[in-house]
Amino acid sequence: MSDIAVPPLRITDALRFGRVAVLLGGVSSEREVSLNSGQNVLDALLAGGVQAFAVDGVPALVEAIRAGKVDRVFNIMHGGDGENGVLQGLLQSLGVPYTGPGVLGSALTMDKIRTKQVWQAAGLPTASFVRIPAGGDLLAAVRTLGFPVFVKPSAEGSSVGVFKIEGEADLAPAVAFASTYPGELLAEQMLTGGEFTVAILGDLALPSVRIVPANGWYDYHAKYIAEDTQYLCPGLDDAGDEARIRALALDGFRAAGCSGWGRVDVMRHADGRFLLMEVNTAPGMTSHSLVPKEAAQVGIGFEDLCWRILEQTVPEVAGR
Template sequence: MTIENINKNNNTRNDYGKVVVLMGGWSAEREVSLNGGSAVVDALQKQDIDCVALDIKKSEVFSQISNCEYDIAFNMLHGRGGEDGIIQALLELKSKPYTGSDVSASAITMDKVKTKQLLEGVGLPTPSFAVITEESDLEYIASSLGLPLVVKPALEGSSFGMSIVEEVSEFYDAYVLASDFCSSVMAEAFIEGIEYTATILGDDVLPIIRLETPRKFYDYVAKYEATDTHYFCPAGLDNNEEEQLKNLALSAFKACGAIGWGRVDLFIDQDNKPWIIEINTVPGMTDHSLVPMSAAQAGINFETLVLMILDEALKKEKYAEVVNENQSN
């Protein structure tokens, strides 16, 4: 087998074997995961792919993975336990392919502080930030980063525990809210501008989406419940601007070691400068989610998208086989 043959992606229904869709979990994003996981199961069943849903529980996760018979795992677990390297480590022990990034990339991208440190280290633009503790001088941090600023848990997704601080007097309450979700809390410079998101699928970046919400920011309600959140795809960028933003998103994704599929959230500020905000290695797949929306603009329906994500997992396994074969020769 050669690298060229791997890239052809001529997988058939039989190549997938039995697919287990991991969903639920124990993070604050459990309901989002269940919704997205159910959508993936429905898509597989519509294509007569043998699949089973597995609702992951923290107290049973080791035995659930150990005792499950499958050929490939589709990971739809969000947040801690599912997107931070823990489930990936258990799946590695099974020596079976799974969707998304490996242990190290998952652990890095789940931790917003570590992600920003890495991005800064390789010279990619991300807003200034500070780690906050109970002993932090909040007035000094506010002065350094400027107001308004963003306060959020370092290890949560879907904007849980996130606040916009406009006055120093609001800072401590925002810290307390974020610390209810995670002991690691960060403050980040607020970027005044337009929010975009880029879907990564393999080595490709799908059409950019522009987001608009009348709320203070793109929070949980705006993402999953509101009817007045607006999405624009095409995003209204000219071809050069879109390509530059795509290249930046892919550079950030690869810098963190992420592979397979994911989403990179960005802003373009009032001076037309782009900023990387977050990297998601297990994006949502609900009816409100951005990845299926971007795929649809590229002419990829939901059922095909699910298979393409599985194809990336199989490709990852085949790459590993080629590397091991070359090393043994």
């Protein structure tokens, strides 16, 4: 990808980072994935000479900060308080630098419905959807959109609680889930033109990845377990399309109040339009994860990637 100019590292001495807590695990539904991601990040930082150590969950992090053991935090705690603004507000109040977007971007993008509302207000394209409040009428929402649709929680990740509904016969599991789920759901137009994701690293939108799951649906199994999911990077053969999807992802990331690093998921409509879907503010860093795949396309290896993310916590590098 010769059109992507990767800047040189701005910090070359690992001691500049001080003691880095790699925050992982936690209590969300994405705990196991976070433990995997966190171990990979920890290994990469240690290999680079960073004084890094693992911390499992927010209470343990608070104790480490109180004990004076933490200079900055590499947040790789997926879901829950790791991505909903709670952690970010805590660390900001305590004056502890951390990776990833701040309070606003984290809180907003954890809520898929309100992220999409912001994009709509900003004139950015996103898939049609209907909000389903807790205890709301899922069937009516699905019928409003028309089949096929996805039904998903507004504030979960890793495809937790997502249902693919192609007709009335597929509704029962989603209705059963909705009857016990305490939060909001959304019914969302199913798009068939291709599934893509674009990683954001500072001001760079990295090459897109097109995701081609063997069973046609990128569910939890396809993300973290299956070995037959295809990841095509760059995801688009046409240079113009590739430039457009990267620009849209960066616009969507910024419009949602995000900075630092993250990942923007995009779908393509059958008519060729790209539509924003959601933002991940602490993306996976497992062997199946997509941000490292995109970074590798522009010559950024995994250790280099982790270093560059951590660099953003140093004020003169982050520009804040």
